[in-house]
Amino acid sequence: MPELPEVETVARQLNAALAGRSIRRIDILDPKLNGFDRAAAEGRSIAAVLRRGKHVAFELLAPGKPPLWLAVHLRMTGRLVFRDRWPEGADAPARAPRARFELDAGEMRFFDTRRFGSLRLEASLEDIPAPGLDPMGSAFTARALAILLRGARQPIKTWLLRQDRLCGLGNIYASEILFWARIDPRREAGTLTSEETRRLLFATRRTLRLAIRHCGVTFSDFQDSRGEIGAYQNFLRAYGRAGQPCRVCGGEIRRIVQQQRSTFFCPACQK
Missing domain, CATH: 1.10.8.50 (Helicase, Ruva Protein; domain 3)
Known part of the structure; x- marks a missing residue:
């Protein structure tokens, strides 16, 4: 299971690559994720990507609307991979994504072989579960x-x-x-x-x-x-x-x- 350093690595990389880009379309490809409200996230811009506990958290903004946070928990085998251009045939059956995020430039895909990972939308960063003290935070004294x-x-x-x-x-x-x-x-x-x-x-x-x-x-x-x-x-x-x-x-x-x-x-x- 990805631990704090792995989740922090992914969040920092995605923040550098995605901040300022917009989500044009989300394709949910796994029925287990059908409850995710993709319409609420589509059309929003990604203001920042950071780690909240073991979640990768995306701050999503839209004019005239309150912010939303997309929380992705990788669980055992989850992976978020971004590429400016995906090569043809990149989605072999053994590694087909559970979700695709088409951006105004490039595409992010959520892979998860064991299908334990999750996508959720929250109204604030504090709503994303992180029950313990963060050992990378200033409160850790x-x-x-x-x-x-x-x-x-x-x-x-x-x-x-x-x-x-x-x-x-x-x-x-x-x-x-x-x-x-x-x-x-x-x-x-x-x-x-x-x-x-x-x-x-x-x-x-x-x-x-x-x-x-x-x-x-x-x-x-x-x-x-x-x-x-x-x-x-x-x-x-x-x-x-x-x-x-x-x-x-x-x-x-x-x-x-x-x-x-x-x-x-x-x-x-x-x-």
């Missing part, structure tokens, strides 16, 4: 993180995956963040000291910024809006490296299972 952690009895790795606490983090980045913060993933979340909480904050920001710089991680399905894969998997220090030497101390990276999900860590570096 050491004090705010300490308040969220207070009294939490879950292992810190499991806690990081709670979308009602920090929004947008998934399994890959939780392991990487804890590696850089030098915190054992089995530690009870509420037992972190002030110093460890600060390390967790800085490690979260650092990991996410580096991942965004490298356009996220691709292990299977993720491709950005240009149809290219991410590269951050080449820089991972913990995730997926069980049995390999730690790149800091030389010890062995271990794999354990927490709530049916793999966790990777260095027992020597992470306490």
